[in-house]
Amino acid sequence: MAELPGTDESNATDPGGAAGDDPRLAFIYQEAVRGLTHQQNVVENMNTRAGSLIFATAFANSLLGGRALSDGLGLWDWIAVALLFAIGGLIVFMLWPYHKYTFRFDPEELLHQYVDGDRPTTMAAMQRALALRIKADMAGNWRVIQRLRLALQIALVFxxxxxxxxxxxxAAL
Incomplete structure (x- = not known):
């Protein structure tokens, strides 16, 4: 499971103790991280559902298909086999390794941008910038999640x- 920034309480405090930091920004940042964590859990949940769909499809097709195919292939048998392949294709689409999710930050990039730059950034400014970046990452992730959710819904109908x-x-036997 990917680690998220801010999930450790020690990350939420400013080690320098800058007195001008706004606690509202810390709260907003933590809420953004919580939203991203929820989104990551949604993706993991959909992968679990796809696994359950594999089991249900295999069970139903082995139970019913064996009985239906005992006398050869008829129209309904072909339709069922075509639907089985369609479900398989949708499952492959849902489970194919997809690396366009953004659930964490690159530490090297963070160091370069906020610590090692010309002038170090305050914790409040960093939390503000990262909260906005999390929002953009969540929007990008959501587009992928919507496609996966639609594929799951279609596969269940199939x-x-x-x-x-x-x-x-x-019944036609």
Whole structure:
């Protein structure tokens, strides 16, 4: 699981103890990190659901498909097989390694931008800039999550249609 900035309480305090830091910025930064953590949990949850979909599809097709195919391939059998391949394609789409998520910052970039630069940045300015960056990262992640969610929904509908097609193939025996 990727680590998120600010999940350790020691990261939320300014080691220099700058007196001019605004506690509201620290709160906003922590809320941004919490939102990003929630988004990461959504992605992990969708991967778990895709795994459950694999099991449900395999179970339904092995149980119903064996019975339906005992007398050969009919129209409903072909439809069920086509739906099975469509579900498989959607599952592959959902689980394919995709590295366009942004759930953490590059430490080298942070050091260069906020510590090693011409003039070091205050903790408040850093939290403000990072909160805005998290917002942009969440928007980018959300586009990917929406596509995965749509693929999951379509795959679930296809699974129901697949089961229905197998049942109709069995009933036609």
């Amino acid at each position: 699974l129901l249609l697949d089961i229905l097609a197998w049942l109709l193939a069995i």
